[in-house]
Amino acid sequence: MIVDSHCHLDFPDFADDRDDVVARARAAGVGRMITICTRIRRFAQVRVVAETYPDVFCSAGTHPHNAGEETDATLADYLEAARHPKVVAIGEAGLDYHYDFAPRDAQLAGFRLQIEAARRTGLPLVIHSREAEADTEAILRQEMARGRFEAILHCFSSSAELARAGLELGLYVSFSGIVTFRRSDELRAIAASIPVDRLLVETDAPYLAPMPHRGHRNEPAYVVDTARILAEVRGVDYDTLARQTTANAFRLFRRMPPFESVSAS
Template sequence: MLVDSHCHLDFPDFDAERDEIIARAGEAGVRLMVTISTRVARFDTIRALAERYDNVFCSVGTHPHNAGEEAEMAVTTDDLVRLSAHEKVVAIGEAGLDYFYDKAPREAQAAGLRRHIAAARQTGLPLVIHSRDADDDMAAILREETEKGAFPALLHCFSSGRDLALTGIELGLYVSFSGIVTFKRSDELRAIAAELPANRLLVETDAPYLAPQPWRGKRNEPAYVAHTNKVLAETKGLSEAEMARQTTANFFRLFSRVPRHLEQEG
């Protein structure tokens, strides 16, 4: 059994064949998917999609690209906590810092991240963290916020430096790898993955983006997480089955609201 811990099934890229894509995931052994919120303003759409499919769960939150919109809407930690009460919501986010595109003021990104951290701390749901070209500021915020009280969290689609990965592990976070780890020039990223403890690793697609090497440049989909698992297994010196068991066990440990019986059924 495999889990795609991060995809965006609500995106229009999938409108024409969403049922088929979810079916293909199952055929590839991907039994569960978490479709990740990028805008609280679209949460109703995300929630409805998760309600439609038994094997799809969701998060609630706002991507750093949209942090300015969230500020204008005056979204509060209490709002995130209230919306997360739905049984299909299994995570907070994604939220974080993106200094590569800088689509929102950095102050708004940081404020949004701290609101999401507070919601994760209050609910016990894992925070899905987006971090790009912001390693130092991200590490500083994570350390500051952990001192206020621990919270479950995941550095998603990891492509940052070794120091941030080790800081995350030190603070009790998990690290998720996407198709980027399969790219030919990702030797440094694979070296980081090899160093991290296997019991803190997850796999994801971030679909429709970042398809793994055989499909690079094409639309990604949850079924392809099987190839990311294969490369991660090779990196860690494990069999594909061992890696799948480990990442799935890690998923259920972190995403604790997902019913555990689904792990056995998978």
């Protein structure tokens, strides 16, 4: 069994066949899926998906792309959402300077607010960082100095320097289908260097389908394909990689119950 630590099952891409998508994931050996919130104002939609399936859990947060839409979000909003027993993380928060869909000051403010929510709740923060490495590292160092919190650098595709900084701060690092792409040699080298107890795997579905599904809609079942490549990169077999990343997921997302305690009915 394996965990897809980051997907977006509430997105309209899955509206017509979500039951089938979840069933295919189960058949592929995916025992847990974490569907990630991108707008705290739409948390109810994410929550309903998590409530519908016993093996799906969720987060509460605001994506940097949507930070400009939710400048009125308060710490209380995140704390209230995080009370739900299916919420296992805060975010996805962070910085995206590639698209700049939201003003950078709104992204920065949202990032810091959700760090405080993670600190208050004890839930891990899911971090998105794209072309914003210097600011991401600076904020993480500043905020860790104010009070520690757990976090994960999700869908990692940044530099070895940011990976090292994250590990130094105690963060986890998660790899998506990007690690399977033909031109991702540098990323595969980073993936090979991550300590075994800090490694996770994800789909970020519906985006970034791994080989051999590239060009199609991604879905949680395909986390198995990413994990197989990640296992090759690290010189272990698939079962070993699955056990390692699953143990890490349960250690990080402590509110998520282990496989044997939930039946996927």
